[in-house]
Amino acid sequence: MKEITIISGKGGAGKTSFTASFAFLAKNRVLADCDVDAADLHILAQPKIVHQEDFFGGKKATIDLNKCSHCGVCIENCRYGAIGQDFVVDHTACEGCALCHYLCPETAVTMEETLNGKWFISETRFGPMVHANLIPGEENSGKLVALVRNQAKVIAEERNMDMVIVDGAPGVGCPVISSITGVDHVVIVTEPTMSGVHDMKRALELVRHFNIPVSLVINKWDIYPRMTMEIEEFAKSENIQLAGKVPYDRAVTDTMVRRRAVVEVGPGPAADAIIGVWDQLKQRIWQ
Amino acid sequence: MIVAVASGKGGTGKTTVATSLGAVLGTRSQILDCDVEEPNCHILLKPTILTSDTVSLPVPSVDLKKCSLCGKCGEVCQFSAIVQIGKTVIAFPELCHGCGSCSMLCPDKAIEEVPRNLGVIETGMAANLEFVQGRIRIGEAMAPPLIRAVKNRIKSNKFVILDAPPGASCPVITTVKGADFVIMVTEPTPFGLNDLEIAVEAIEGLGIPIGVVIKQI
Ligand code: SF4
Numbered sequence A: 001m002k003e004i005t006i007i008s009g010k011g012g013a014g015k016t017s018f019t020a021s022f023a024f025l026a027k028n029r030v031l032a033d034c035d036v037d038a039a040d041l042h043i044l045a046q047p048k049i050v051h052q053e054d055f056f057g058g059k060k061a062t063i064d065l066n067k068c069s070h071c072g073v074c075i076e077n078c079r080y081g082a083i084g085q086d087f088v089v090d091h092t093a094c095e096g097c098a099l100c101h102y103l104c105p106e107t108a109v110t111m112e113e114t115l116n117g118k119w120f121i122s123e124t125r126f127g128p129m130v131h132a133n134l135i136p137g138e139e140n141s142g143k144l145v146a147l148v149r150n151q152a153k154v155i156a157e158e159r160n161m162d163m164v165i166v167d168g169a170p171g172v173g174c175p176v177i178s179s180i181t182g183v184d185h186v187v188i189v190t191e192p193t194m195s196g197v198h199d200m201k202r203a204l205e206l207v208r209h210f211n212i213p214v215s216l217v218i219n220k221w222d223i224y225p226r227m228t229m230e231i232e233e234f235a236k237s238e239n240i241q242l243a244g245k246v247p248y249d250r251a252v253t254d255t256m257v258r259r260r261a262v263v264e265v266g267p268g269p270a271a272d273a274i275i276g277v278w279d280q281l282k283q284r285i286w287q
Numbered sequence B: 001m002i003v004a005v006a007s008g009k010g011g012t013g014k015t016t017v018a019t020s021l022g023a024v025l026g027t028r029s030q031i032l033d034c035d036v037e038e039p040n041c042h043i044l045l046k047p048t049i050l051t052s053d054t055v056s057l058p059v060p061s062v063d064l065k066k067c068s069l070c071g072k073c074g075e076v077c078q079f080s081a082i083v084q085i086g087k088t089v090i091a092f093p094e095l096c097h098g099c100g101s102c103s104m105l106c107p108d109k110a111i112e113e114v115p116r117n118l119g120v121i122e123t124g125m126a127a128n129l130e131f132v133q134g135r136i137r138i139g140e141a142m143a144p145p146l147i148r149a150v151k152n153r154i155k156s157n158k159f160v161i162l163d164a165p166p167g168a169s170c171p172v173i174t175t176v177k178g179a180d181f182v183i184m185v186t187e188p189t190p191f192g193l194n195d196l197e198i199a200v201e202a203i204e205g206l207g208i209p210i211g212v213v214i215k216q217i
């Protein structure tokens, strides 16, 4: 069983549209949406939820004002400035480290589990899918990503599937790290713009930091052919496999509006190119 | 006045809005790129960088000569970043949140704090606009402490523009906290709307007024 993750560094480069198309093209796969703080894959996959569970990622401090003697030890030592002068803990600032709980001479601080989100197992026309919603503004997205990936792998093993396809998050921080560590292959989707290239390079550096095989795809390559050429040269000089180029095509947005992956709807410039990219990737992943 | 420019979905044109706002306000304003994972303001503003400082987080280093192997550190750490196993204590600095619990509560005073590099903060000028950006070290998972350090550079006598990271989780909250107004940039697609709703829900909880800009209509 192989696990591949699609990331982009920059948001809006087409990562989720590609993930849905790959999911349609692959047979025998489980989908995992690891962009847990702004999950979009469900819009295209239209999952029917068959199982759901709460996700408790961590704890937060609460001070019992009846026990509190206003000594101020907690305020002084909390490194996140999470405790106000009124001894009320600001839960958006509290990291749940429990230092105040251990230091409080009145044992007034309790640590309580907080609900950070929910995760789901669903059936979709692309096969089973594991996804999650982080409660907006909550933390611990890295832990939730790890949980989603694990569940997807369990299902893949149970049902004898060959592949888990993971939609990663934008950026290079905690949820992204959590969605790529230990996978068999990472696909970076980029676009030929200054910020697209800048962010792709950082994403690439991250993937290499973890020594994971990687392929590059240039989306909307024809909006700025000269920049596309620069990316191709860069890829060659850095010895990175280019899995293909996909042209700009209105059909991508149009099919998104109709809740479909672009390859599902039929031939077209983007759809044909994505099919070519997928063939390349398959060879590489199973070589 | 502090205005944060955010967007649930990436690639909607958030940075274009933030930098344009800065360019219009000029001398009176300061722009801080809080999208420390993928800072992009510098691409559009091309600032001259004048200072560069490393930002770090204090993480534990154990002196085994003083350590009595009591296991207290592993018991108090909420992030499994330090454990006592057999005759030794192992720290996992990349999991550490730098809270100081283990060093402060160690009965043998065997734990010292050493810095873990989070990234850099660079400051400079883009024409007459004051510029600050954070850039996370590749491989570093925790953006919020670096974002807090970027925000420490806010000059209260300026009109402050914060370019927030995409999404709706802790890095966004860390950025927009304390802002007077949030501009949400979105695009008219199902992804754009879905991510806008999530981000608005996250920010609403902080009680900050929100305005929406729709790009590429
Ligand atoms: S648990 Fe830690 S972060 Fe939260 S209020 Fe207490 S000391 Fe501060």
Ligand code: SF4
Binding pocket: A097, B058, B059, B060, B076, B077, B078, B079, B080, B081, B082, B095, B096, B097, B098, B099, B100, B101, B102, B103
């Ligand atoms: S400083 Fe806090 S988070 Fe870091 S190892 Fe010690 S107890 Fe754990």
